[in-house]
Amino acid sequence: MDLDDLRSALAGTAGGGWLAEALDRIAGEPGAVGRLFAAAGRRVGRTPLTAGWSADEAARALLLAALPADLVAERAETLYRFGDAAEKRAVLKALPLLPVGAAAVPLLHDAIRTNDARLVAAAVGPYARHLDRAAWRQAVLKCVFMGLPLAVVDDLDARADAELAVMLGGLVEERRAAGREVAADAVDLLARLTAGAPAGGPAGTDARNEA
Amino acid sequence: MRIFDPHIHMTSRTTDDYRAMAAAGVRAVVEPAFWLGQPRTNPGSFADYFDSLIGWEPYRAGQFGIRHHATIALNPKEANDPRCRPVLDLLPRYLDKDGVVAVGEIGYDSMTPEEDEAFAAQLALAVEYELPALVHTPHRDKARGTERTLAVVAESGIGPGRVVVDHLNEVTVAAVHDAGCWMGFSIYPETKMSPPRMVEILKEHGLDRMLVNSAADWGHSDPLLTRATGEAMLAAGFTDDDVDKVLWRNPVEFYGQSGRLDLSDLGPAADTFEGSSIKRGGS
Numbered sequence: 096m097d098l099d100d101l102r103s104a105l106a107g108t109a110g111g112g113w114l115a116e117a118l119d120r121i122a123g124e125p126g127a128v129g130r131l132f133a134a135a136g137r138r139v140g141r142t143p144l145t146a147g148w149s150a151d152e153a154a155r156a157l158l159l160a161a162l163p164a165d166l167v168a169e170r171a172e173t174l175y176r177f178g179d180a181a182e183k184r185a186v187l188k189a190l191p192l193l194p195v196g197a198a199a200v201p202l203l204h205d206a207i208r209t210n211d212a213r214l215v216a217a218a219v220g221p222y223a224r225h226l227d228r229a230a231w232r233q234a235v236l237k238c239v240f241m242g243l244p245l246a247v248v249d250d251l252d253a254r255a256d257a258e259l260a261v262m263l264g265g266l267v268e269e270r271r272a273a274g275r276e277v278a279a280d281a282v283d284l285l286a287r288l289t290a291g292a293p294a295g296g297p298a299g300t301d302a303r304n305e306a
Numbered sequence: 307m308r309i310f311d312p313h314i315h316m317t318s319r320t321t322d323d324y325r326a327m328a329a330a331g332v333r334a335v336v337e338p339a340f341w342l343g344q345p346r347t348n349p350g351s352f353a354d355y356f357d358s359l360i361g362w363e364p365y366r367a368g369q370f371g372i373r374h375h376a377t378i379a380l381n382p383k384e385a386n387d388p389r390c391r392p393v394l395d396l397l398p399r400y401l402d403k404d405g406v407v408a409v410g411e412i413g414y415d416s417m418t419p420e421e422d423e424a425f426a427a428q429l430a431l432a433v434e435y436e437l438p439a440l441v442h443t444p445h446r447d448k449a450r451g452t453e454r455t456l457a458v459v460a461e462s463g464i465g466p467g468r469v470v471v472d473h474l475n476e477v478t479v480a481a482v483h484d485a486g487c488w489m490g491f492s493i494y495p496e497t498k499m500s501p502p503r504m505v506e507i508l509k510e511h512g513l514d515r516m517l518v519n520s521a522a523d524w525g526h527s528d529p530l531l532t533r534a535t536g537e538a539m540l541a542a543g544f545t546d547d548d549v550d551k552v553l554w555r556n557p558v559e560f561y562g563q564s565g566r567l568d569l570s571d572l573g574p575a576a577d578t579f580e581g582s583s584i585k586r587g588g589s
Contacts, residue, residue: 133402137566179360179403211365 096146098160098192101153110139114154121161125170132158132174136181148188155185159193168195175202180211187217197225207234216247223249232259239266245280252287260288307549309532310334312557313440313472313490313519316363316374317355318342323522323529324370330533333572336561337363338377338411338440341384343524349392352380356396360405373572375561377410377440378403385424386416394427401435407564408432410440411472414451417444422458429462438468438563440490443478452478456485468563470517473498476507483511488560492521493531501531501538508539513551517560 105111117131117138135158136151144150162170171193175186187206190199203226206218219234226234235248235255245251263285270277309332316324316337327335337359339352346352359376367374378400380393400406409432414421432439441459444451452471459469471482472490475498482489491507492498498521499507508516522529536549561567 129399130402133399133404136404177399179405180362180365181404183361209362211362213365 096148096192098157100145101148101156101192104145104148105139105150105153105157108139108144108150110150110154113138114157117154117158118161121158125162125166128158128162128170129174129177132178132182135185141181151181152185152188155182156189156192159186159189164194167193168198171195171199172202175205180213184213184217187214187222188220190222191220200225203234204230207237210241212241212243215241216243219248221249228256228258232256232262235259236262236266239263239278239281242278244278245284251284255284255288257288260285263288307331307533307536307546307553308333309536309553310336310557311520311529311532312336312470312517312561313338313492313521314529315340315521315523316367317358318524319522319529321366321370324367324372327529328370328372330530332372332529332532334373334375334557334569335367336375336377336407336440336557338408339379340381340411340442340523345387346384347387347389349390349396352390352393353396356400360400360403364405371572373569375405375407375567377408378406379410379412379428379440380424381411382413382415382421382424382442382444386418386420391420391424394424397428397431398435401431401437404566404568406437407561407566408438408440408470409435411442412439413442413455413471414444415442417447417451417454425458426462429459429464432468433462433464436565438470438560439464441469441471441487443471443473445473448473448475449477452481456481456487459487460485467515470560472517472519473521475499476503479507479511483515488515488517488556490517490519492519493535494521495526495528495531501535504535505538505542505544508544508552509542513548513556515556515560516552517556518552 105114121128132155135154139150139154141149141151144153159167159171171186175183178186187202203218203223206214209215215237219238223231231254238245238248263281267277267285311332314335314337316335339356339359356378364374378397380390384390401409409428412425412428429439441455443455455471459466466486470488470490473492474482474489479489491504493501493504504518518532518535520529520531521527532553536553539549
């Protein structure tokens with residue numbers, strides 16, 4: 096998914112005309128982005144568009160991308176800070192498509208601190224490659240804890256490590272001790288992480304964690 | 307019975323309340339920004355509160371199948387505190403948000419010059435942002451406060467049909483009716499208005515422009531008194547359609563004037579109780 100995909104997906108929709116005008120306006124007047132960003136949901140709608148993006152999220156990503164490159168990181172921070180939940184989510188989803196480097200990592204930390212599953216899910220997408228390992232593991236564990244499907248975590252298997260297996264094993268053990276269910280995708284991830292690991296090793300494959 | 311509570315402070319309520327409200331038929335609410343009991347001392351405190359009204363609280367409501375919107379304003383009581391006055395400068399960025407369907411609560415508490423100024427300035431914002439206005443009437447010196455409220459509304463240039471004057475009673479309803487504004491009634495366990503009294507007011511003044519709310523907050527109040535009022539209407543001979551007009555269609559019409567009311571995908575309350583949070587917004 097890149098900005099061109101989002102642009103062409105939106106081009107044929109009812110809000111396409113409004114968006115084209117908004118993008119033109121931002122190019123000449125970057126300060127206009129705040130009100131346009133807030134209004135985007137009302138103008139282009141909120142229906143699912145393509146590959147997990149809704150129309151308003153896609154439009155907001157394009158509005159951000161229309162800013163002069165040297166302003167994008169700062170404006171993304173401001174729009175997130177002053178955004179409602181939908182605006183915050185759109186900023187988070189747009190980050191991997193924007194020329195911001197690792198500058199927006201504090202926004203991920205903020206989103207992962209919330210208890211809003213929509214924001215946590217948006218924070219573990221491709222931009223989460225900028226999170227350090229400890230923060231990323233905590234975010235994955237929080238997804239399991241909140242009942243989010245692990246499919247929301249980008250690059251999960253490549254990044255999951257023995258330490259995550261220990262943490263996940265602990266959560267599974269607690270849930271089972273309490274007689275509570277554990278999501279199947281979390282159990283599967285734990286099984287993949289612990290397959291072939293030495294007993295008692297860092298992956299925590301002792302009997303307590305066996306299915 | 308489907309219920310839209312047009313004035314309720316859910317920030318102060320528990321998840322048990324949300325559950326009971328959903329079971330009673332409440333499917334949509336509007337939460338006006340107001341005071342919190344404990345006075346605030348700086349604008350940042352308001353910014354966090356406003357953020358909650360357009361962020362966390364709608365999310366919480368969604369988990370019980372209830373759609374949540376907000377109104378945003380500097381309330382009249384705290385408008386008197388010079389430390390809080392800069393809140394007026396924060397308002398424009400919130401009045402642009404999707405979930406904000408009116409400017410409010412504005413109006414009078416003690417009818418001071420500071421309240422006059424904040425009231426007029428915020429009615430002007432309602433005109434500028436093309437939003438309706440939710441106007442609180444004072445609990446002390448209410449009759450004169452309501453008269454003065456109507457005068458300020460008339461002077462502001464906002465259409466009376468875009469204004470609800472709230473917390474009315476037998477003494478204040480007629481003037482608001484005659485002014486063409488919407489009439490709000492807060493049904494309370496002991497004070498402001500009761501279900502039987504509300505029924506009498508509806509008999510006398512009709513059902514048009516009438517809004518019935520629980521105004522439930524951190525004080526002695528009950529979020530199910532909207533439902534109780536609907537039942538009292540039925541017991542008094544009003545029809546199901548009459549109840550639906552007062553408890554659903556009227557608030558939809560009033561706040562619908564914002565162009566931002568979003569009641570899409572609202573299934574029957576009982577069916578959307580669990581799991582709606584992930585469905586809406588996708589993840």
